[in-house]
Amino acid sequence: MRIALLAGVVAAALVVAACGGDNNNGQQQSASAPGAASAPSATPQLSLAAQVGAKMFFDKTLSGSGKISCATCHNPDFAYGPPNGLAVQLGGVDDNTPGVRAVPSLRYKEFTPPYSDLLDNPDGVTPPGPGGGFTWDGRANSLADQAKIPLLSTYEMANRSPDAVVNTLKAGPYAALFKQAFGENAFADSAKAFTMAMSALQSYQQEDPSFHPYTSKFDLLRHNRGNYLTPQEMHGLQLFNDENKGNCIACHLSGNAQGGSVAPFTDYSFEAVAPPRNMEIPANADPTHVDMGLCQAAATGHTPANSAKFCGMFKTPTLRNVATRQSFFHNGVFHTLRDVVEFYNKRDTNPELFYSKAADGSVNVYDDLPVQYQPNIDMTVPVVHTRGAAPSMTEQEVDDLVAFLGALTDDFQPPSK
Ligand code: HEC
Ligand code: HEC
Known part of the structure; x- marks a missing residue:
């Protein structure tokens, strides 16, 4: 997760890129070559x-x-x-x-660094923290x-x-x-x-290029090859970057200015977002089965005893092609993107919408993480944490943000002129 300071700058940079049309803003463009360079017709020979x-x-x-x-x-x-x-x-x-x-997408994994407790954050400003590795x-x-x-x-x-x-x-x-x-x-x-x-x-x-095609609407925009985003999607992009609205960019790194050349929509960091417990997973019928992610990853030397501060953390996934999915988060608890964005918006203002209820009718907030680890939960998003207060985004803004996520789906064909 990155600090909020830079988000405004990046938002501004993207808006400039978006409005910039064909004028070539030099180094940034050549630095972001991978998608632009590969002609769709040329299938490179695999080794x-x-x-x-x-x-x-x-x-x-x-x-x-x-x-x-x-x-x-x-x-x-x-x-x-x-x-x-x-x-x-x-x-x-x-x-x-x-x-x-849940099964992750295998697209855009090529720049994933090996796991480290102290990975340098690709945004260049956030202090090192747990990041990288597969699964x-x-x-x-x-x-x-x-x-x-x-x-x-x-x-x-x-x-x-x-x-x-x-x-x-x-x-x-x-x-x-x-x-x-x-x-x-x-x-x-x-x-x-x-x-x-x-x-x-x-x-x-x-x-194989099919694992990293870089052919979404967003990629065309990034490479100044035309802006096919609808006004709604453009608004969604602004909300995505706005630290007082979506602030998604804090972890789902998107801009050219940060994240190197490829806009991976992840900074590879581990965060505890606290999605609700999912009773669709048969293993969860056993109340003692709790998937706490990073602190249980024995292969990287972690146990809940030696890494309590990592309990509940999972790797930030890329959001590229996320609109092709039908279940979301590590436990697949949500089945529409709108539900995911609603959750990010209202997790703390209206927890009753998401979490289970106790016998006395009270809400079991953060019900998939034992209470002693709940201080690990990230408080960057949602932006508003006061129970019953107005969330940071309106229903219309949630729709717009969802629409933008659809612009990250590959194989976009620009209409022929
Ligand atoms: C039965 C379903 C299933 C099959 C078959 C399967 N996977 Fe997966 N794959 C998963 C799940 C679930 C995860 C996430 C596992 C985790 O986080 O513990 C995953 C994760 C991955 C990841 C990590 C992606 C990331 O975001 O870090 C890669 C790479 C991968 N699988 C490749 C493969 C390959 C190669 C094969 C065939 C040899 C394969 N998988 C077969 C279900 C499957
Ligand atoms: C603090 C870092 C952070 C912020 C801020 C953040 N995310 Fe995430 N995001 C994550 C992590 C970590 C996961 C995986 C969590 C899990 O599965 O437990 C995730 C998962 C997701 C997923 C599910 C993807 C999949 O393949 O299942 C979507 C969609 C998503 N985020 C969208 C957003 C949007 C939209 C915003 C802004 C409203 C946002 N995120 C803000 C870290 C963050």
């Missing part, structure tokens, strides 16, 4: 490793049930996110075992590391062991391609072959 990764990504024989692949949960038609509104997807050897967290709790340091998790998880692809994955690859239809990519003896050492297979999945996600 052999990435070609192996592409086959693996869609290969259902790499699951214990034989029924799911990476693409089942990370569907390319939904920005590599889930294709349905389930809070958690099904997997496992029976293909019927529910997961415990909602940052426990994998690279895409290659991350790929092991779903392949071996009992509720995802549920392979018995790394050897089982390698044996499937060795006997499968692209074993020859695997050897071409990694050497004639690539299968000789099973542990090494597994590592190569994971790097193949990483290369695919890094190299």
Whole structure:
């Protein structure tokens, strides 16, 4: 999360860019090249490793049930996110075992830094804090590391062991391609072959342009290639940046001026936003099951005992393509973007709209985080915290902000003149 000070500056910069039309404001433009540079027609040749990764990504024989692949949960038609509104997807050897967290999009992960308790914030002003890494709790340091998790998880692809994955690859239809990519003896050492297979999945996600197309309306605007945002969407952008209204920019970094060249819509930081407990997740039927994110990520050395200040924190996700999703937050508790923005607007003014009620009718505020960790909850957004007070945004402004989020969806085709 960044301090509010700069938000006004950035808001101003974006408005200038928005009104600037075709005049080229020099360095900023050339610094933000990745989207502009790649001509949509030219499909770059994938490396052999990435070609192996592409086959693996869609290969259902790499699951214990034989029924799911990476693409089942990370569907390319939904920005590599889930294709349905389930809070958690099904997997496992029976293909019927529910997961415990919502499936993130795999787009725009290419600049994710490895996890650190003291990550330098890309905005250049916020003091270092927990950030980076893959999954909602940052426990994998690279895409290659991350790929092991779903392949071996009992509720995802549920392979018995790394050897089982390698044996499937060795006997499968692209074993020859695997050897071409990694050497004639690539299968000789099973542990090494597994590592190569994971790097193949990483290369695919890094190299294939469909994981980072930069083809939203917002990207055209950013690159001075035309402003196709409607007046409502433009207003939503202002609200997004306005520290007294949405203040979304404080974590979902968007401007050219900060965040480097790519407008990732995340600063990779961990924050406790306190979405309500979601009883759609079967594991939550057990009241002692509490997903506290970062402080439970054993792989990064955290436990609730040694990292109490991190309990309730999850990684800030990118908002690019967020309008293609049907469940939101780490626990998938909301199913429309409007509900999410309403929550951000009214979490503290009208908590009764979101949280469960106790037997005496009082509201269990922040009901998915034990009370001793609630001081970790971020107070940047909502802007207004007084129970019963008017929230920072009107209903119309909430609609406008939701409309703007839709301008972050890729594959926008500008109307031909
Ligand atoms: C059954 C559904 C399912 C399948 C199949 C699946 N994933 Fe995932 N994926 C998830 C969930 C859920 C998460 C979030 C996990 C967490 O935060 O603990 C996730 C997270 C990720 C992330 C981290 C993204 C981020 O924002 O940090 C990557 C990368 C990823 N998956 C790649 C893959 C690859 C590669 C495969 C195939 C080998 C795969 N997944 C198969 C459900 C799935
Ligand atoms: C203090 C940092 C912070 C601010 C400010 C913030 N967010 Fe978030 N946002 C997060 C974090 C962290 C998550 C994930 C929280 C979780 O799942 O528990 C998130 C999740 C989301 C999601 C769900 C995305 C998904 O893939 O499920 C949306 C949508 C979203 N934010 C929109 C907004 C909007 C709109 C605003 C401004 C009104 C905003 N955020 C302000 C940190 C922030």
